[in-house]
Amino acid sequence: MSAVGPALLVVDDNDDNRYTLTRRLEREGYSNLTTATNGAEALVFLQSKPFNLVLLDMMMPGMNGDEVLKAIKDNPDTRDIPVVMISADTDIEKISQCIELGADDYLPKPFNPTILRARVTAALRKNSLRALENEYLARIEQDKARSESLLQNVLPSEIAARLRNGANNIADYFGEATVIFADVVGFGRITARMKPYEIVGCLNRLFSEFDKVGEDVGVEKIKTIGDNYMAVVGVPTARPGHARVAVKLALDLVGAAERLRLQLPVPFPIRVGVHTGPVMAGVIGTRRFAYDVWGDTVNIASRVESASKAGCVLVSSTTAEAAGGDYQFDGPHKIETKEQRVIDTFFASRRL
Numbered sequence: 648m649s650a651v652g653p654a655l656l657v658v659d660d661n662d663d664n665r666y667t668l669t670r671r672l673e674r675e676g677y678s679n680l681t682t683a684t685n686g687a688e689a690l691v692f693l694q695s696k697p698f699n700l701v702l703l704d705m706m707m708p709g710m711n712g713d714e715v716l717k718a719i720k721d722n723p724d725t726r727d728i729p730v731v732m733i734s735a736d737t738d739i740e741k742i743s744q745c746i747e748l749g750a751d752d753y754l755p756k757p758f759n760p761t762i763l764r765a766r767v768t769a770a771l772r773k774n775s776l777r778a779l780e781n782e783y784l785a786r787i788e789q790d791k792a793r794s795e796s797l798l799q800n801v802l803p804s805e806i807a808a809r810l811r812n813g814a815n816n817i818a819d820y821f822g823e824a825t826v827i828f829a830d831v832v833g834f835g836r837i838t839a840r841m842k843p844y845e846i847v848g849c850l851n852r853l854f855s856e857f858d859k860v861g862e863d864v865g866v867e868k869i870k871t872i873g874d875n876y877m878a879v880v881g882v883p884t885a886r887p888g889h890a891r892v893a894v895k896l897a898l899d900l901v902g903a904a905e906r907l908r909l910q911l912p913v914p915f916p917i918r919v920g921v922h923t924g925p926v927m928a929g930v931i932g933t934r935r936f937a938y939d940v941w942g943d944t945v946n947i948a949s950r951v952e953s954a955s956k957a958g959c960v961l962v963s964s965t966t967a968e969a970a971g972g973d974y975q976f977d978g979p980h981k982i983e984t985k986e987q988r989v990i991d992t993f994f995a996s997r998r999l
Contacts, residue, residue: 653699653771654679658689658715659733660707668702668733668758675764686710690718693725699774700767702754705734705741713745720749727777729770733758802938803867805883806930817938818929824881825893825923825966826945828952829857829900831874832916841912849911850874856903864896869940876900879940882928890923890969894995897921897960898974905958920952921995922963947984951992954982964991974998 655677659665665682672680681698683689687710689703701719705712712732720726732745735756742753751773752766802810809817831837831853838846854868857876861868869877878896881889897919904917924944931939947963955961967976978993 652677652679653774654681654697655767656681656683656689656692656698656701658683658686658701658707658712659704660685661704664704664733664756668763671758671760671763672767674760675767677767686712686715686718689715693719693722693728698728700770701728701730702767703730703732703750705732705745713741713748716745716748716750727774727781729774729777731766731770802930803883806938810930818927819883821882821885821926821928823889823923823969824879824885824926824940824944825889825921825969826926826940826948827878827880827893827897827900827919827921828949829876829897829917829919830952832918832957834874834915837913837915845912849913849915852911853904853907853915853917856907857900860899860903861896864892864899866892866896870937877940879926879928882926882940883938890966891971891973893921893923894960894962894966894970894974897962898995898997901958901960916957918952918955918957919960920948920950920955920962921960921966922948922951923966923969947990950982950984951990954980954992956994960995961992962995964993967993967995970995 655672657665657668657672657680659668659682665684669680669682681692681696683692686707689701692698693701703712703715707715710718712734716730716732719728719730726749729751730749731752731754732742732750733754733756745753751770754763754766806817841849854871854876858868861878866878866880869879871877880886880893880896886892900919901917904915908914922944924942924947926940926942926944928938928940930936951961951963961980962970962976964979967978975996975998976993977996979991980993981989982992983989
């Protein structure tokens with residue numbers, strides 16, 4: 648029959664003492680007992696199996712009890728095991744020294760059954776509570792890591808850090824940034840006969856590829872709305888050359904959609920619009936909150952995207968001018984905003 652119940656290690660160099668103590672413990676119902684004749688043997692046992700309690704003789708040849716105790720408490724794998732020192736020596740200074748080293752209690756010889764029962768029960772209860780505490784702390788750390796991971800997925804890392812540091816009203820103004828919108832052309836027609844899981848799968852594949860492209864140039868997605876993908880360069884941290892980076896990202900998004908043409912059930916052609924100007928950004932809401940960007944620049948970027956064509960990147964004149972000579976720009980092509988303003992736009996392409 649296999650031993651059950653808490654595992655106890657009795658360490659004593661005296662055969663009679665070990666026999667007496669183990670018999671007393673067996674009468675108290677403890678059957679999972681291991682005995683060691685010296686400190687070195689005890690440390691070997693402690694490395695080979697888990698124990699719930701160590702009853703350690705204070706006076707032993709070779710390694711003394713306090714040396715074994717120190718080795719137990721210095722080892723991260725064993726330091727949480729309760730240790731009760733046992734000895735006929737009533738030297739208060741030695742006993743207090745063992746307590747300072749980490750011993751949980753002291754058991755005098757000869758063994759009094761009532762005191763033995765009380766101190767072993769108390770030490771095992773302490774071990775159980777310590778195990779529950781460690782389990783609880785580990786669960787807290789897991790939950791914290793999970794929450795941190797979710798926060799990093801929902802918010803840019805800089806914004807997540809500000810929230811962790813106690814910021815509760817994040818609202819910033821950026822004098823200049825570049826907003827990018829990408830949209831699937833003819834999305835309703837393309838997906839009319841597709842099943843919901845197919846639509847979600849295709850969008851997930853497409854937007855996941857967009858996320859990778861953004862990471863390559865150090866740009867984070869702001870949000871997706873249906874089949875619309877939005878990113879901003881220069882937010883939440885100001886970035887020199889944001890317009891050039893944004894045009895590169897826009898062209899890379901078109902390239903990513905082209906690469907997926909043969910991997911998706913049907914092609915998902917995209918068009919992209921880009922505009923540069925001042926924006927405001929901040930965290931909106933208290934539940935299911937989100938980091939968002941708004942302002943006239945965002946509205947114009949959305950309108951430029953609507954005027955673009957499948958497989959093309961259309962940029963405003965402001966963006967074309969800020970991007971400099973790194974790209975070719977075909978235009979101008981005049982478009983009208985919702986406010987009946989007319990702006991010049993250009994189709995962007997890489998220089999040959």
